[in-house]
Amino acid sequence: MSVLSTFFQHLLQLWQARDLALIGQRRERRMRLLASLVMIVMGVFWACVFSLRGAWSIVLMDVLLIACGLGVLLLTLRNYARQANLLLFGTVIVIIVGMTLLLDPPNAVAPRATHLYLLPVAVAALMAFRDEPMWLRYGAALLCLLLFTGLASSTWAPTYAYSLPDDVRVVGSWVQGIAAMAMLFTLLHILQSDAAERSALDSDLRAALREEQFVLYYQAQLNSHDQVTGAEVLIRWQHPQRGLIPPGEFIAHAEKTGLIIPIGQWVLAQTCAQLQAWKVDPRYGNLGLAVNISQKQLRRPEFVSGVLTLIGSYGIDAQHLELELTETLIVQDMDDLIRKMTALVDQGVRFSLDDFGTGFSSLSHLKRLPLSTLKIDRSFICDLPSDANSTAIVRTVIALGHSLGMNVIAEGVETEAQRQFLASNGCQAYQGYLFSKPVPLAAFMAYVKQRNG
Template identity: 40%
Template sequence: MRHTDDYSDRFRLVYATASLAAGVLTAGWGVVFAAMQEWSMVAMDIALVTVAVASFVLVRRRQLTAAILFSQVAFLVIIAAFCLLFDVPNDVAPRVSHLFLLVLAMIGYINYQQRPSRRQMAIVALSLAAFVVFASTQLALPFARPISDDFRFVGAWVNVTIAVAMLCGCLYMMRQEFARNLGRERDIAAALKNREFELFYQPQVDQAGAVTGAEALLRWRRPDGSFVSPGDFIPIAEQAGLMPAIGDWVLNEALKTLSFWQQDDGTRHLRLAVNVSADQFMKADFADAVLARIRAQDIDPARLKLELTESMMANDVDAIAEKMGVLRAAGLTLSLDDFGTGYSSLSHLRRLPIQEIKIDRSFVKDAPESKRNRLLLKSIFDIARTLDLAVVAEGIETKEQFLLLQSFGGMAFQGFYFGRPVPLADFQTQWAAETPPPLAETA
């Protein structure tokens, strides 16, 4: 059930368009100020245009989160400087540049709904706090150079109109995104009810290439036969609080598979890895419920592996460790998934009763060509051996990657090089046999 956070194409398009429009608008003001020979303000406009263009480029490269955070911080600093240096209120015209801080706060809130983070909330809070300060005082620097009153009077009307228009645009974008997500939430809930979800199985192998088990991966097959990417629906399911219900379904299906495998000598040895979401794991009765289901189906608990993401470590680590201890004592294997990409630390490895770490594919991808990646991987393997932890390397797509990780002492491997995720029937046909097939030569 792993995923990568994503945004809708509409959201990307709107933000890219807004960045481009801001750049064009600011460039226009820069021409006006240049004609007035207000070179300090021209410099300020150049900075704004640079930020707008950089944000547009980042969005085009599908780095929207980086674009939003970069532009927010940059615009916050530039707007504050503009208010303190040039937009000083007087009896002729009020200060208006601070209105754009509300736009920044609105964009930040929309982004927070997509990808919650403390950093994003801090930027929203700073934007609102700066707005209150500039709206309530005549704060300015001692060496400020206020814009001429004649120009300020006209500029006030123009900037207020633009700020209000941008706020309306943000509200429309927020409404569209929330409406889209609400519709998807209903679709996901209906998919769970109508049994549109299914599990695919990707083989995991040992150093000799023999299949030792599989990872169960969630897939959503529409009634028309098309698939919805997990990266599209899992983030929405998490926001809607649907992951505990989906996770329960996944766990039940996985246990049915293990029960089925136990009835055949050719598959009795296979182990099955299941991803567990933070919301699902943190349910008060999670451990008891898992163990009750295992007992009800008379399954060997050693055959079940629970993969926990590092993002879960943002919760109460002591409570997590206690619950893990109960599950490990019952015989389950606990694996720390996507190791090296989240909240992991050596203290977590020391405190948590895990038996395995799963190296994220991002470390594996360029390892044969990157000395730095190779050194990082070797360090991870050394740490794992010191702590008596098993290591699973995922995302292996080439023979070179496999051989390199073998040389580091890898114990288990997963990736397209060995096999793609497939439905259970195909997994049974291709890999669930006493004698594994030869390894593929290409991804």
């Protein structure tokens, strides 16, 4: 019951979501949840029907359908989108082909119709695998079209033992034809609408760059003495119609379109300008600012020279600038990454590894990179100190960071119990809502004045 309760809670949340940048992702997630429920219900229904007829081989297929439906449900709830899509589409294709060959063999009275569902499934595959490699996206759609062509051009069936009566199939051919075409039209409409939404978002982002609609927020980072030592710089979009938009709603799209490069350059420039403004003020002159760097930014040949140019132009101390990398970024091209990082570290720039423990970096990668800070991901902090696995992981990360000569900072600290656990295990730097949420510049400066005196 708990799984079904969680399912309906997630379904309700998804129906309530209306943010433009995430609508495609949420729609796909909702479709997977609904599809998983349909698979479970249909599997139970047909298992009962064919068990009464003694067709146990078909019952076994229905049991597999139920198991696949539960698998898609659980994978979707755990946010494993690719695995859920692969299981869902693999199961649906096998079911359609199996039903076409076993239950719907064509004859002179009733034509074959079940295979028509392969057409909307092909379009759905283009939508579901949109962000996957081209061979997967178009390969899944092409497989559906090839199977459709083969079944439409052939009258072969392995057996007629399970075929439905002709009077049922005659009516069914009309019903299935209409249903398949309705599904195809609906999916094509969604695909077109999604493309229009993405185009509108792209246009809005370009306007935001031209009109400087982006603003920076600062989340304080504190040491063991409750003194503010710096902040993580976080971008927000002050949309003229939709108000303040968090980065999760537009950064992913900016990554895909390449707009993340000028956006990232703007953030770096604004950060350097702020460090310059604080340079002459003793209350803020020693603060450091951390900026997230995207994969596309770091891959650019001129990345190093661009950062150094900004540092020189604004005349700031490079040690006050920290560039945050993610684990998924550091496994791309280690040699190029190390070369660029070393060139900047030699000039005083610091690097931190963000969300440590959630990606695929190995200890050998960690050893080779000139990192100064290791950030413990908030997903490990939120369960402290009650969860035994989280406490073991956090203790290990703290010890690992210190043994490699790095500072260790915990993200997402929200309770005093979490802070006390971290402090007792050697973590002396914190960031989270217990201290301050991300705030505009004026509020951050007031917070520093309050904390640091």
